[in-house]
Amino acid sequence: MISKFITFDDLLKSEMNEIFKNQVWEITKLVPKGRVTSYGAIAKAVGFPNHSRHVGKAMGGCPKDVPAHRVISSSGNLSVPEFQERLEAEGIEVENFRIKNFKSLFWNPLTEL
Template sequence: MSSGDFFQDVFEIVRLIPNGRVSTYGAIANALGKIGAARQVGYALNNCPSDVPAHRVLNRKGVLSGKHFFGEERMKELLELEGLKVENDVLVNFEKYFWDPSNEL
C-alpha cells in the first residue's frame, strides 16, 4: 500500500472541495497533472477514508457514478444536505456547482 501517493493527492483535492460544491474526476486528475487519469481518481476515492467527501465527486456528466459505494440514497442525501439537487442520480445544475481544483490551487 506504499504506492498510494496518487491517492493522497486525490484525497487532498477532494478534501478541499468547499461545501455545496462538486468536482469531476477529470478535473482533479488534471489538477494533479495526470490528465486522462480520471479513472485513478475514482480508484483513490474507492479507498476514500472518512475524511474525504467523495460524494462531491462526480463524472463528466454530473452523474453520481460512485453511488454504488456510498449507497445511491446515501450520496443523494449528502448532496441535498449541501444544498444541491440530485435528479435520477444526476446533479442538477452540475456546471453551476462545479468547482475546479486547478482554479483554487
C-alpha cells in the same frame, strides 16, 4: 539493453500509489460544501489528466474525512447513488442521479485554488 516499460498501472501498484491517492484525497478535501467536482478535474489537478478512472479507484478506499460524495462524473451524474442523500444535505439538488445546475456548482481545482 532496454529496461521494462513502466505503465501508469505499474506505478499504482508501487509506492507511487500511496502518493497518488494522498494527492487525490488532499484535493478532494478542498472541495467546498455545496459544490462538486469531477474525477477528471482531480486527475488534471494532480498531474495525470488522462487518469480519471484511477481517481475513482483512489476514492473507493478513501478515509472518512475525504468528501468522496462531492466527486462525480464529468457529465454531472452520480457514480455512487448512495451519495445523493449527502449531497442533498449540503443543498445540492439531485434528480434521477444527476446534479441539477451542474455547471454552476462545478468546482475546478485548477482555477479555484
